[in-house]
Amino acid sequence: MTEATDSPAVRTEERDGVFVITIDRPQARNAVDGATARELAAALDELDAREDLLVGILTGAEGVFSAGMDLKAFARGDTPVIEGRGFGGITRAEIKTPLIAAVEGYALGGGTEMALACDMIVAARNATFGQTEVHYGIVPPEGGMVRLPERIPRNIALELLLTGDPLSAERAEQLGLVNHLTEPxxxxxxxxxLAHRVAQNAPLAIAAIKRVVNERTAFRDADALRDQDLYVEPVLTSLDAMEGARAFAEKRSPHWQGR
Incomplete structure (x- = not known):
């Protein structure tokens, strides 16, 4: 049995105990604004609240996972960060239910961070990851600087973070970031x-496994994310940060001032 519900930016669908959450803003390459973040948070809360939902999947509509933060909305003062839950309502949230990212096309900036917040990643060969924030005068504060160096070699993570260069799905799979590669x-x-292979197992065992793993990784991540905020806040509130967003919206090269 399949039931579907619609909302302006997020769709949810149930498939035999698996809860599929789809970011549905293809006109913005599924970039996340404040409203989308709140809808994602609500969907994730439903996933955790219902005993009949054993696994969640996060994906994007029309062949794109997410281009990250909606920079045009950010330039207007809108934020996709929810207090206590992070970017998209997911990057700092403690989600009890196993969550899989299904990535097609771009997963850039906050899109990569949302994928990193999931427990497993399945990606099409045409998928592209990347922490591109440095191009816009900001940094990836919602897991990129904390989780990426834990998932792949530190030196490779630093190269990606400092250059903003893209990471292909095939290279990501070689580095261990992606669990499974598929055709587009x-x-x-x-x-x-994959979700149904997980969901066929005992619910208590599934919950215990994720909790134990999280106590060794995600909970430590939470401390690291709080610690990094001391360094991140001056960057995100800088003149360069606003210049990066304006330059993106105006389709021009940014003029950095270093302040």
Whole structure:
């Protein structure tokens, strides 16, 4: 049985105990603004609250996972960060239910951070990851600087963070960031197959495994994210940060001032 509900920016669908959450803003390459973040948070809360939902999948509509933060909205003062929950309502949230990212196309900036906040990643061969924030005068404060160096070699993570260069899905799979590679258009199908393999097991065992793993990783991440905020806040509130957003919106090169 499949039930679907619609909302302006996020769709949810149930498939035999698996809860599929889809960011549906294709006109903005599924970039996340404040309203989208609140809808994602609500969907994740539903996933955790219902005993009949054993696994969640986070994906994006029309062949794109997410281009990250909606910089045009950010330039207007809108934020996709929810207090206590982080970017998109997910990057700092403690989600009890196993969550799989199904990535097609771009997963850039906050899009990569949302994927890193998931427990597993399935990606199509045409998927592209990247912490591109440095191009816009900001940094990835919602897991990019903390989780990426834990998932792949530190020196490779530093190169990606400092250059803003993209990371192909095939290279990401080689580095261990991606669990499974698929052909384009098949990421959600493969994620569902993986989710159902998880969901066929005992619910108490599934919950215990995720909790134990999180106590060794995600909880430590929470401390690291809080510690990094001392360094991050001056960057995100700088003149260069606003210049980066304006330059993106105006389709021009930014003029950095170093302040």
């Amino acid at each position: 258009g098949e990421a959600l199908t493969q994620a569902l197959e």
